[in-house]
Amino acid sequence: MTNIYQQRRKTLLAQLPKDSIAIIVGYQQKVRSKNIKYHFRQDNDFYYLTGFNEPEAIAVLEQSSGRYHLFCRPKDPAQEVSFGARAGVEGAISIHGADKAYPLVEFEEVLLTLIANCPNLYISDELGRFSSQLLCWTNQQRLTCSFDTPKCFTSVHPLAEILHPMRVIKQDEEIALIRSAVNASIAGHVAVMSNCQPNTNERQLASLFNYTVAQYGCDDVAYPNIVAGGNNAICLHYEENCCDLNDGEMLLIDAGGEYQHYAADITRTYPVNGQFNQQQKTIYNIVLAALDAAIAKVKPGTPWNHLYETCMRVMAEGLLEVGLLDGNIEEIMQNESYKRFTVHKTGHWLGMDVHDVGPYHDVQGKWRTLEPGMVFTIEPGIYIPADAEDVPKAFRGMGIRIEDDILVTDDGHENLSAQVPRTVNEIEALMSSS
Numbered sequence: 001m002t003n004i005y006q007q008r009r010k011t012l013l014a015q016l017p018k019d020s021i022a023i024i025v026g027y028q029q030k031v032r033s034k035n036i037k038y039h040f041r042q043d044n045d046f047y048y049l050t051g052f053n054e055p056e057a058i059a060v061l062e063q064s065s066g067r068y069h070l071f072c073r074p075k076d077p078a079q080e081v082s083f084g085a086r087a088g089v090e091g092a093i094s095i096h097g098a099d100k101a102y103p104l105v106e107f108e109e110v111l112l113t114l115i116a117n118c119p120n121l122y123i124s125d126e127l128g129r130f131s132s133q134l135l136c137w138t139n140q141q142r143l144t145c146s147f148d149t150p151k152c153f154t155s156v157h158p159l160a161e162i163l164h165p166m167r168v169i170k171q172d173e174e175i176a177l178i179r180s181a182v183n184a185s186i187a188g189h190v191a192v193m194s195n196c197q198p199n200t201n202e203r204q205l206a207s208l209f210n211y212t213v214a215q216y217g218c219d220d221v222a223y224p225n226i227v228a229g230g231n232n233a234i235c236l237h238y239e240e241n242c243c244d245l246n247d248g249e250m251l252l253i254d255a256g257g258e259y260q261h262y263a264a265d266i267t268r269t270y271p272v273n274g275q276f277n278q279q280q281k282t283i284y285n286i287v288l289a290a291l292d293a294a295i296a297k298v299k300p301g302t303p304w305n306h307l308y309e310t311c312m313r314v315m316a317e318g319l320l321e322v323g324l325l326d327g328n329i330e331e332i333m334q335n336e337s338y339k340r341f342t343v344h345k346t347g348h349w350l351g352m353d354v355h356d357v358g359p360y361h362d363v364q365g366k367w368r369t370l371e372p373g374m375v376f377t378i379e380p381g382i383y384i385p386a387d388a389e390d391v392p393k394a395f396r397g398m399g400i401r402i403e404d405d406i407l408v409t410d411d412g413h414e415n416l417s418a419q420v421p422r423t424v425n426e427i428e429a430l431m432s433s434s
């Protein structure tokens, strides 16, 4: 029976030129301090094509035969008692479906024989584990190629050119895993919103999120939680999460669980005390209107940049109406003065990586149009720092971002994260009842 990894390898190889070899280098364990390692997480390209979750492994795929070679750590009873079971060379074949498997020490010797007649080498080596050897391999091939055989000089290409466009369109199995990550994260956000009140602190709420997504089967969070009270939310990737939360301030929480290698990425912003004041409500509703206007545009055929442009126009109109921008709306759209408050782009692909891989442009360089199976975030924000002295005081010290996870369907879209309260009424109702 072919499994999903086998199918993906086949789809990949069908797109490579004749007789190519693809090398996919897995991650090694990272040191935290001295002999203590970080929890291991496999490289996403490697996992996408193999499902093999041990450190140090390397996969080699032959285009002509379709053969899958896996280089992995050999069995080692003492190491396995200390650090857990290994598949070993036999398990790489019997459990993980490799056609041939070898201990890691044989990698370069075997690779050189595999690439001896290979005109194109494709490599995925995110951390550059073999970047210094690459030239030696191709040079070796040149030296060992006998004078009367057709010369075959390997050219080297990033595998990402072929693999990452595949990863942009999610298969049904991937969408199911993203849904699991998102559903766990919905529960995490609801738990945090329900428990947020003055005199809690950012770290307690960050931990509550982690605990809740673990209850829903997540292995980890997909990125460090951003739990930012008041002016801390001005920093887009605030990760200290170390401050007390104060009455009268807003809390911005950007957090997503990771479920079997797939990410969620959701942001909500609400008053620490559960009741929006007038200025908070005004800015919040501008951001929410921008998000909803962009979500309404999501369907097959919409160019990617329309989502950003929609968000910017709605937020510029709102900021103009409130008096935080000057001029008329067409001038503002032209001179982009709104960027002072809107700061960042409004979305990215979502999948195995939270900022998932794959192009946003087509081969002519035009913005890509949406297709069924794409999953991405939309995440407009307005940020007014505490020291913005030309802005009325009541608006200062506020960073409001709202982020949802959107799936493109055959005839439109689905907002996967819509169940986290997002309107002023929904938020106030939940916070006042808890």
Ligand code: GLY
Pocket (backbone or CB within 6 Å): 223, 254, 255, 265, 354, 355, 379, 403
């Ligand atoms: N959490 C990172 C981002 O929203 O892009």
Ligand code: MN
Pocket (backbone or CB within 6 Å): 265, 347, 348, 377, 379, 403
């Ligand atoms: Mn995001």
Ligand code: MN
Pocket (backbone or CB within 6 Å): 254, 255, 265, 266, 267, 403
């Ligand atoms: Mn986010």
